[in-house]
Amino acid sequence: MTRPRRAARSAALITALALTALTGCAAPPAAPESSAPADGFPVTIEHAFGETVIPEQPERVATWGWSTADAVIALGVTPVAMPFQSYGGDEQGVLPWVREALDDAGAETPIILTNTGEDIPYEEIAAADPDVILAQYSGITQEQYDTLSAIAPTVAYPDQPWTTPWRDVISITGTALGLETEAEAVLAGIDAEIAAAAAAHPEFAGLTLATAWDVGGVFYVYADEDPRVEFMLDLGFVNAPAVDTLDTDESPFYFTLSYERVNELESDVLVVYGNSDDEVRAVTEGGYAQSLPAIEQGAVAELVGVEFIAAVSPPSALSLTWGLDEVVAQLAEAVAARG
Known part of the structure; x- marks a missing residue:
């Protein structure tokens, strides 16, 4: 595909940063002009900050946030840049299932972007010279989106930060990369593995389940909307009524419970993270x-x-099946203990 020189990208970045400093918000980029080629591009993706037009099928993909790099790799594309992951990552900040997938594909490790939390390493992303930036499971702000969009077409989350369902992360990635059929195949493969695990453990069906984590002196309970609970329900369990009764609605995905009320969290099976x-x-x-x-x-x-x-936390295109056997084994032991 025809692409601008890296110097032009750097100049665009400098301009965007200057506009941000002067106005507090960089002006959104104009939609690229492109005729519709036979491969289905351009594509337009709507998200929380409007819509992004991707004029041609991307060849160089940068990712930001969590799990999007997994989706890109699962679709057979190696990102040119992805963020350092401190939680669960190795010394390079690469998660084990990502490392395995890269090794299996014989691919080199992408540029690992400095990831300190709220700050985005714009210069590092620009240096990677991406055709598209995928951040559909992230917490980027409008200002950050505008600055990233000056580097390359950027896809943000559909609604709220850090809430995009893992299946949507995969499907959005497929649309952005012109690999929708491949994305459907990845989703079908994951669903087939979950279905096979459920079929192998009919004893799970109908048992109530609650999931919790006591960390830092705070007791967290996860709601059925949380992706770590969702796939367990797909195995045949049902959400414990106590979870709904105790839910304080402080978050769509979890709530905190005082220690005085933990004894009300009744369920057939309790999943405890640590x-x-x-x-x-x-x-x-x-x-x-x-x-x-x-x-x-x-x-x-x-x-x-x-x-x-x-x-x-949450599962991804690569991690769900990576950890599925262990989850199922632990659940089977818990169910067997009920007698």
């Missing part, structure tokens, strides 16, 4: 939860370890 065994024991051996039926019966699935939690 970075370490000590975090799990804080729940399973803590006095505040001992009256829970699941704990009394030992029907507790303990999902322990930074990498493992990262794989399902």
Whole structure:
């Protein structure tokens, strides 16, 4: 595809940063002019900040946020740049399932972008010379979106920051890259693995499930809208009524519960997350939860370890199947403990 020189990209970035400093918000870029070629481009993707036109099929893809790089790689494309992931990543900031996928494809590690949280390394992204920037599971602001758009067409989240369902992350990536058929195949493959796991464990069907994490002195309960719960429900479990009853609506995906009320979180099976065994024991051996039926019966699935939690928080095109066997094994042990 015809692409501008890197110097032009750098100049655009400098201009965008200057406009941001002067006005507090860079002017959004004009939609590229392009005739519709046979391959289906240009494509237009709507999102929280308007719409983005991608004039030609991208060859150089940069990602920002969580799980989008996974979707790109699952579709057979190696990003030119992706963010450092401190939670669950290796020394280079690469998550284990991403590392495995890159190795399997014989691909080199992309440029790893400095990731300090709120700040975006615009210069590093511009230096990677992307054709498109995908950030559909991120927390970018309008100002950041405008600045990124001066580098390359940028796709933000459809609605709210950090809330894009993992299936939508994959489908949006497929649309942006002109690989919609491939995206459908990836989704179908994941669904088939989940269905096979459910079929292998009919004992899961209809049992109530609650998921929790006691970390930093705060007890979190995850709602059924949370992706880490959603795929467990796909295995046959149902959301425990106590979860809905106790839900404080402080977030679409989780709520916090005082220790005085933890004993109300009744379910057939309790899933407990923990970075370490000590975090799990804080729940399973803590006095505040001992009256829970699941704990009394030992029907507790303990999902322990930074990498493992990262794989399902939320799951991605690569991580869900990477961690699925362990999740299913832990759930099966918990169900068996009920007798």
